[in-house]
Amino acid sequence: MDTALSSPLTEWIADKIRQEGKITFWEWMHWALYHPKLGYYARTDITRWGREGDYSTSPERSDLFAATFARFFVSLFERMGSSAPFQIVEFGAGNGKFALSVLNSIKNDYPSLFDLLQYTIVESNILAIDSSLDTLKPFRGKVRYVGPLEFEDNQSCIVFSNELLDSFCIHRVRKVDGRLKEFYVALGEDDKFEWKLGELSDDVELFCEQYLPELAEGQTVEVNPGIASFFDLLASKSMNGFVVTVDYGAEGKELYNQPERFDGTLRAYSAHQFIDDVLSDPGAYDITSTIDWGIAKAASGQHGFVVEEFQQLDRFLMRVGILDELEKRMSSAANDAERARMTTEARDMILPGGMASSFQVLVQKRG
Numbered sequence: 001m002d003t004a005l006s007s008p009l010t011e012w013i014a015d016k017i018r019q020e021g022k023i024t025f026w027e028w029m030h031w032a033l034y035h036p037k038l039g040y041y042a043r044t045d046i047t048r049w050g051r052e053g054d055y056s057t058s059p060e061r062s063d064l065f066a067a068t069f070a071r072f073f074v075s076l077f078e079r080m081g082s083s084a085p086f087q088i089v090e091f092g093a094g095n096g097k098f099a100l101s102v103l104n105s106i107k108n109d110y111p112s113l114f115d116l117l118q119y120t121i122v123e124s125n126i127l128a129i130d131s132s133l134d135t136l137k138p139f140r141g142k143v144r145y146v147g148p149l150e151f152e153d154n155q156s157c158i159v160f161s162n163e164l165l166d167s168f169c170i171h172r173v174r175k176v177d178g179r180l181k182e183f184y185v186a187l188g189e190d191d192k193f194e195w196k197l198g199e200l201s202d203d204v205e206l207f208c209e210q211y212l213p214e215l216a217e218g219q220t221v222e223v224n225p226g227i228a229s230f231f232d233l234l235a236s237k238s239m240n241g242f243v244v245t246v247d248y249g250a251e252g253k254e255l256y257n258q259p260e261r262f263d264g265t266l267r268a269y270s271a272h273q274f275i276d277d278v279l280s281d282p283g284a285y286d287i288t289s290t291i292d293w294g295i296a297k298a299a300s301g302q303h304g305f306v307v308e309e310f311q312q313l314d315r316f317l318m319r320v321g322i323l324d325e326l327e328k329r330m331s332s333a334a335n336d337a338e339r340a341r342m343t344t345e346a347r348d349m350i351l352p353g354g355m356a357s358s359f360q361v362l363v364q365k366r367g
Helices: 008-020 025-034 063-080 097-109 126-135 204-211 225-236 252-256 293-301 313-320 322-331 336-350
Strands: 086-091 117-122 143-146 156-162 171-176 179-187 193-198 220-223 240-247 267-270 273-275 286-288 306-312 360-366
Touching (some): 025 171, 063 097, 063 156, 063 240, 063 313, 086 097, 097 117, 097 126, 171 204, 179 204, 204 220, 204 225, 225 293, 293 306, 293 360, 313 322, 313 360
Parallel strands (some): 086 117, 086 156, 117 143
Antiparallel strands (some): 171 179, 171 220, 267 273, 306 360
């Protein structure tokens, strides 16, 4: 599929291709999302979070989500023992609404533990930091910010992320004549972006051999090396404690053997609408794909991360007490309208077919 050139970032990537030749889709996606001035996550003229933005994740939907996880974090801390620090480390905190709700919940419901709590946000995006700094003004003394490489060594902590793994850049591969080929992005004769199949790029072949199942002829899948790199980072810092990962994914037959996923799961969206052509306007929309939980489990397992729990988000929320949190907040609601809103939000997260039924939670322990 061809796409016309338009935006400054499109021209910038096109010039790069003219000078250096075709690039991997990983590289194209990296510039589309993370170019320091023109990328999607760097632009100041785009509303990314919430109902008015391009996507709305669980924390934006309801304080119940964060309050239920706060309750769970306290239970994990109690398991870690009194000698451990109460340290919550959130990777990719976005606008900070999840952190705000967690801090409020622990302050109100567990005041003695709140005094012990240190909340660390691992973030490199300046716009996200600015947004969350504003959100978290009431807790400025409780929250600190570090970059990924500044994550401290030998930490006993609870690491949390929500939709982090599916934000990593991916490669695209297809089985052609019995061999894996990789999709690159090139410029056609009419100076438009187009897909080009070529040999596997560096390290992708080894990654595919290690993690991918046997594909069918003509099948296309996404390869997400960032998942393994995330757990490599935690292990390199000798992190111990718990890792709680929320994301949208599948594994095994569910991911690779479904007819509707034969061409992969790559997608882009803007203002809650899917974009038909992913290459059409880099920097204008978010890009993601369904993660392979099997890779997350295998890559982390090599570093001693042990799976304690893995299930749908709605079932997890029910197990760890979302209904108790709902009852608590309903009793203190100011009016019937607020109670109705809370009930609607809870239903959206726990009823069959609700938003949370499409997400999963992976809980792991290390050390």
